[in-house]
Amino acid sequence: MSDEPTTTSRGGAGPTDIRDDIVRQEAKRAAVWIGMAALAALVVYLAHPLLVIFGGFVFAMLIDGGQRLLGRVLPIGRPWRVAVVLLLTAAFLAWVVEFAGSQIMTQAAQMPPLITAQAQRVLDWASAHGLTMGRSDVGALVQQLLGGVGQVTQALGGLFGGVTTLLIIVILGIYFVLEPDLYQRGLAWMLPASSREHFHGTTHRMGRTLRMLLAGRMLGMVVEGVCTWAALAIYGVPMAALLGLLTGLLVFLPNIGAPISGLLMILVGFSGGTAMGVYCIIVYVVVQTVDGNVIVPMVAKRTADLAPALVLGAQLIFGVLFGILGLALADPLVVMLKIALERQAEHNKRPEDAD
Template sequence: MMTPDDTAAAPDQTSGPTDIRDGLVRSEAKRAAVWLGMASLIALAVYLAQPLIVIFGGIVFAAMIDGGQRLLARALPARLQLPRGVRIAIVLLAAVAFVVWLVMFAGNQIAAQATELPRLIATQAQRLGDLARAHGLLPKIIDMSGLETRIAGELAGGVGPLTRALGGLFGGFTTFFLIIVLGIYFAVEPDLYQRGLAWLLPTQTRNDWHGITHDMGRALRRLLFGRLIGMASEGAATWLLLSAWGVPMAALLGLLTGLLAFLPNIGAPISGGLMIMVGFSAGVNTGIYCIVVYAVVQIVDGNIVVPMVAKKTADLAPALVLGAQLIFGVLFGLLGLVLADPLVAMVKIALQRQASRNDSDRVDDAADAAGSGSPR
């Protein structure tokens, strides 16, 4: 017999208005909740696309730092091995020292050349336009009426674009600073963030998560190392070859070639076009020499440097990378253009890992089916 006190203390087992007694309805409700949750996560990812691409930029920068400290650990003998934090500090100090050297020793020359480059390009573009008009490729329409009024209107209307440009410049500096800070945090304690994300996943998938992140990290480090090797080789070769002929702005063109080499498929034509325009401004022979320099540098980089690096990195189809650059460039601007290549490499590794896991599960299922069907 239960006393009244025991009855009051016992949990209430009566059905509530939100209880679903039908098992089928309850199962379908759970399934619908899962789909609604997935749709909400996708909508949230779209809404937070800009912060997510900045976080991925921090991961890419962290991979560069981690690759540098791993390379330093391999270069040091066993008796002189340093802790991981010290190696990271050395890599960061070396990067800061390089930037300071570039600003102090090469900054004046490059800055002077940079101020001259837009005028030179405008002059060459005007010459090309005049040549095209002379051959009937462009219409010869010059309307001088109301020129002063149009110029005044352009100057007045240029205040808004100038303000937006300054805002975009400060926003770019802020994004760059956030990427650096995030990259340092990720590089100092990568296991902390990896374990934190693994904790959010189901227990049976955590081993696969650790394996995927390991493969992604290794491929990302090698991919970025290859990019840095290509940037250094193209920039130095361009600078030396142009300086040997006495091409104007050789240092600036070498620097731009090295920086734009980080963008596969897109950076090389841009740097080559600038180089050729500067070359023809100094004469036909210099312009032809710049064409030869561009071809030689790209042939050597494309047939020697890139294949050596591509053997140890994620082999990406050029059309796939170019398509990703177009899409992410439209969505996220310059940052998306820069990070398109690493992002495509990470997605490819994740898909390859999932495909290999599916093949392994299929083989296991076939083995189990063969074992259960064998006679005893």
């Protein structure tokens, strides 16, 4: 046996040497928690780009749902069906810009002064009935109301004006929908082999549920937008085209969209007199009744059952953090998180059932 001292005994223990097994395990756990905190910080820092990527995924689900529906009546290859859906979408947007764009933008420019005047009338009525408010309080309320209305009317401007973000979302969506298996395999490759089957099952359920959710949203947008525009135009309500378009767009925002569109519709209606205002209230109630009793139950049967308070809370958080984009994508995000948690619970329960 050699009398030469070992390397450790000659040099002594280094500052990174951990001999105690318990301390070593705790150090590994600490490293995992530090890594998770760093990952969370990175996600927060890259939140907006990640949200844009998710927007591209949602757009891909819209296109994929359209091509699947088209495949029931048109027996051609999947890439051709995707191309047909994209061409139809581009043609519709071109029609909106060409034939309705100038009229809608003119009405959008006229809406803020009209809403301001109507808000001031409401405040004056409240003051006349004993709800006394100081001049500064009235001004603050008007500013808050205009701020909310401004965000709503800017939704259309964001659709046509946020060209860069919209273009990136569209391009990403096209890439995703053309080769979905490529990206799914790429994500699965980064996971352990034992988890890949579970991952593919989760993504399949996510895709199916999200397609049904978006199909319901699109159906509601078309029904509410067209019916609102037609009903208001028949009676001669000002800005009928803009109100119909805003109503259709805001259907994409459950819980929040309907009250906002109804408030705008009623304020504009009362600018033309009491009878017109009452008519706008009736239109709003009828349209929302049809949507709530026909469209929403039909879609809810085939999609994730989400608690309204949960969706509303997510919309408020994402809306404050990311504006109109976060508000629009909060609902799909909640759906995907719910399915991921359900699938993980099912996966964790299987070993118990096997025992």
